[in-house]
Amino acid sequence: QQQVKQSPQSLIVQKGGISIINCAYENTAFDYFPWYQQFPGKGPALLIAIRPDVSEKKEGRFTISFNKSAKQFSLHIMDSQPGDSATYFCAASNSNSGYALNFGKGTSLLVTP
Amino acid sequence: DTAVSQTPKYLVTQMGNDKSIKCEQNLGHDTMYWYKQDSKKFLKIMFSYNNKELIINETVPNRFSPKSPDKAHLNLHINSLELGDSAVYFCASSLGGSKPQHFGDGTRLSIL
Numbered sequence: 001q002q003q004v005k006q007s008p009q010s011l012i013v014q015k016g017g018i019s020i021i022n023c024a025y026e027n028t029a030f031d032y033f034p035w036y037q038q039f040p041g042k043g044p045a046l047l048i049a050i051r052p053d054v055s056e057k058k059e060g061r062f063t064i065s066f067n068k069s070a071k072q073f074s075l076h077i078m079d080s081q082p083g084d085s086a087t088y089f090c091a092a093s094n095s096n097s098g099y100a101l102n103f104g105k106g107t108s109l110l111v112t113p
Numbered sequence: 114d115t116a117v118s119q120t121p122k123y124l125v126t127q128m129g130n131d132k133s134i135k136c137e138q139n140l141g142h143d144t145m146y147w148y149k150q151d152s153k154k155f156l157k158i159m160f161s162y163n164n165k166e167l168i169i170n171e172t173v174p175n176r177f178s179p180k181s182p183d184k185a186h187l188n189l190h191i192n193s194l195e196l197g198d199s200a201v202y203f204c205a206s207s208l209g210g211s212k213p214q215h216f217g218d219g220t221r222l223s224i225l
Contacts, residue, residue: 041219042218043203043205043216043219044203046214049211089156095210097169098161098168099211100158100171
C-alpha cells in the first residue's frame, strides 16, 4: 500500500517562480523524510532531508517544511530555474524497515523560460 | 569515478530466461539496496543488505535472489523472467541508518 502520498503529479512553473510539492504520510513511526531529484536516464539523487524534530530546513533555494501534527511535509523551490526541471520524489523511512525508503509517486516539474 | 555502478545499463531478453544485474559501490558503505521503478516511475524497495546480510525482503517473488559476495557488491539474479518484470532496477548504498542513500543510474530491463 502507498505509505507516502505525493501531489501534484505534474507541475509547470515559470522561471523565477516558486515550485511547491506536497507529501503526506500515515505511519507515525517514520523519522526521516528525504527529497530526491531524478533526471531522465539517471538515478535519484538526494536533494535535502529533514527529521520530525525540526519544522523547517533550508539549503540554498530548497526548503522543506514539516508539519508533524498534520503528518505532512512539503518541498519549496525558490527562484525556480529551467535546470530544475526533473522528477521529484518525497520519501519516508524509519529503523523498523532498516531505513529503506518509502517513496511518493513523484512530481514531474517543468520550469519554463 | 562512479560511486555506485550497475551493469548492464540495458538488458533486453525473452520471457522465461534467467538474468543477472551487477552492482558495485566504491563509497565504503555497508548497506546496499535494490529498488524497482515501474513504467509510471514509482520506486519500490525490493531488498536491503547490511554487511552482506539480508535485512529486508519486501514481498518480492522468490524468482528474485540477491547475492552479496562482499560489502561493496550486491548482485540481483532473476529466474524465469516474466513480462511484469520489465522495469528499471536501481541499486543504492549508504552508511546505514538514516544516512543518505546514493543511487546508481539504473538497469532498464525489457522482457520481450
